[in-house]
Amino acid sequence: MSETITTTTTVTKGRPEAIYETFERKSGKDKLTTHYCPGCGHGRAQKLVAEAISEMGLGDRTIFISPVGCSVFSYYYMNTGNVQAPHGRAPAVGTGLVRARPDSIVISYQGDGDLAAIGTAEIIHAANRGENMTVIFINNAIYGMTGGQMAPTTMVGQRTLTTPSGRNAATEGHPMRMAELIATLEAPVYVERVSCTDVKNIHKCRKAIRKGLQLQVERKGFSFIEILATCPTNWKKTPQDSIKWVQDVMEPYFKPGVYKDISATVQPLPRPEPKTDRKELEKILGLQSGKTVAKTTGKIGERRIKIAGFGGQGALTAGAMLATAGMNDGLQVTWLPSYGPEMRGGTANCSVVISDKRIGSPLVTQPNVLIAMNRPSLDAFEQEVAPGGIIMVNSSLIDRKVARTDVKAVYAPFTELAAGLGLKAAANAVAIGVFLAHEKSIDRERIYEVLRTSFKKKEAVETNIRAVDAGYEYKA
Ligand SMILES: Cc1ncc(C[n+]2csc(CCOP(=O)(O)OP(=O)(O)O)c2C)c(N)n1
Ligand code: SF4
Numbered sequence: 001m002s003e004t005i006t007t008t009t010t011v012t013k014g015r016p017e018a019i020y021e022t023f024e025r026k027s028g029k030d031k032l033t034t035h036y037c038p039g040c041g042h043g044r045a046q047k048l049v050a051e052a053i054s055e056m057g058l059g060d061r062t063i064f065i066s067p068v069g070c071s072v073f074s075y076y077y078m079n080t081g082n083v084q085a086p087h088g089r090a091p092a093v094g095t096g097l098v099r100a101r102p103d104s105i106v107i108s109y110q111g112d113g114d115l116a117a118i119g120t121a122e123i124i125h126a127a128n129r130g131e132n133m134t135v136i137f138i139n140n141a142i143y144g145m146t147g148g149q150m151a152p153t154t155m156v157g158q159r160t161l162t163t164p165s166g167r168n169a170a171t172e173g174h175p176m177r178m179a180e181l182i183a184t185l186e187a188p189v190y191v192e193r194v195s196c197t198d199v200k201n202i203h204k205c206r207k208a209i210r211k212g213l214q215l216q217v218e219r220k221g222f223s224f225i226e227i228l229a230t231c232p233t234n235w236k237k238t239p240q241d242s243i244k245w246v247q248d249v250m251e252p253y254f255k256p257g258v259y260k261d262i263s264a265t266v267q268p269l270p271r272p273e274p275k276t277d278r279k280e281l282e283k284i285l286g287l288q289s290g291k292t293v294a295k296t297t298g299k300i301g302e303r304r305i306k307i308a309g310f311g312g313q314g315a316l317t318a319g320a321m322l323a324t325a326g327m328n329d330g331l332q333v334t335w336l337p338s339y340g341p342e343m344r345g346g347t348a349n350c351s352v353v354i355s356d357k358r359i360g361s362p363l364v365t366q367p368n369v370l371i372a373m374n375r376p377s378l379d380a381f382e383q384e385v386a387p388g389g390i391i392m393v394n395s396s397l398i399d400r401k402v403a404r405t406d407v408k409a410v411y412a413p414f415t416e417l418a419a420g421l422g423l424k425a426a427a428n429a430v431a432i433g434v435f436l437a438h439e440k441s442i443d444r445e446r447i448y449e450v451l452r453t454s455f456k457k458k459e460a461v462e463t464n465i466r467a468v469d470a471g472y473e474y475k476a
Pocket of ligand 2 (some may be wrong): 035037039040041043070144145230231232233234377418
């Protein structure tokens with residue numbers, strides 16, 4: 001289904017609706033002015049974006065993503081939905097938005113440090129996937145907010161804080177032409193570079209922004225509009241001289257123009273339907289159809305668990321199993337893996353939160369439960385355990401006792417018990433068994449269910465179930 005909105009290029013006098021009437025800050029100060037310096041290109045570009053949103057009637061559907069950089073406070077100015085993304089991550093945030101809310105109009109507004117330096121991977125991949133969003137790329141040839149360091153788009157010879165004698169292509173590389181780079185990709189539908197200097201160029205800029213938004217309305221996919229903009233403050237020029245510098249120095253290198261436009265031939269992207277069907281949801285959650293999601297354990301509060309060992313010991317898998325079992329039990333869960341720099345043999349740990357309330361953060365800094373599968377893990381995390389918590393120690397590999405006196409320590413030979421069953425690799429299942437014996441947050445039957453769906457071979461399922469039982473029944 002495609003939708004057509006007639007776009008005009010009329011000029012809005014004064015404030016477009018998509019810009020707030022007052023810019024109220026948290027502090028209650030600075031209600032009337034933006035924080036942009038006089039002559040800054042951001043103000044101009046944002047007014048044009050706001051005009052387009054208002055005149056196309058998209059205000060209620062638009063989500064504006066403000067980046068890190070001088071435009072970070074756009075959420076104070078843009079009377080639209082607003083999300084503030086970490087540095088460089090706006091296209092990734094936008095991807096989530098357009099997929100979760102296909103009817104929204106998503107604008108990823110980014111500076112050149114943001115888009116072409118820290119966020120290079122995000123922009124290339126979002127463009128390559130052809131996400132249905134519009135990217136407004138403000139190329140002012142410098143890192144504005146942090147005081148004028150060199151950006152990937154800084155001109156050769158341009159003096160910046162980090163290139164005081166001027167950018168040298170031999171050591172700092174050449175200015176990156178992002179519009180040209182993006183245009184080489186298969187998926188983007190429309191890529192244009194505009195300058196925002198004189199009246200003629202401002203009109204072109206206005207038109208390009210509208211076109212990008214229109215293509216998004218029509219679900220035609222990814223559009224990229226690079227705007228050459230001024231930063232008088234860091235260029236150490238007057239606003240007038242800055243405009244001249246864009247015209248004389250930037251435009252000959254960053255040539256304005258349309259670099260790709262396949263909008264006339266490209267088919268609209270299919271509109272993903274929201275998956276609210278219960279059967280579908282059960283499939284996503286890995287639940288058997290028709291099975292009730294009911295908690296088998298009593299109230300558990302929030303259990304924060306850290307499982308640590310060396311790579312290959314199955315610490316991460318054990319955490320994923322606990323989390324899956326909790327989820328199948330209708331609890332809230334998170335699982336956050338952390339890998340050491342090495343591969344097999346290196347350290348690995350995961351954080352699991354299982355709770356009967358919504359979980360605020362998946363990070364576990366003060367675990368109630370620590371499962372230490374090897375000595376370095378006990379050494380690293382013992383002090384982090386919350387007072388009154390419990391530490392489960394793999395006594396097969398850990399040759400010391402827990403030093404803390406304000407926590408409970410449980411010792412069990414995870415590795416030996418697993419080896420006794422003929423499968424040393426099931427030490428993590430033994431650890432789960434020990435956990436279940438001392439922590440009543442997860443029902444043992446739920447773990448069996450997870451094991452049954454995790455292994456294809458019947459023998460592997462049975463050995464792992466026996467390993468869980470061995471840990472559960474172990475008495476020191
Ligand atoms: C992860 C991270 N790295 C670095 C910074 C510091 N930082 C803030 S703004 C900025 C540069 C922004 O420059 P640009 O994207 O060109 O935007 P402008 O300020 O010129 O509009 C940097 C490096 C940060 N906030 N977060
Ligand atoms: S430092 Fe540059 S980019 Fe930032 S607000 Fe001032 S003129 Fe604009």
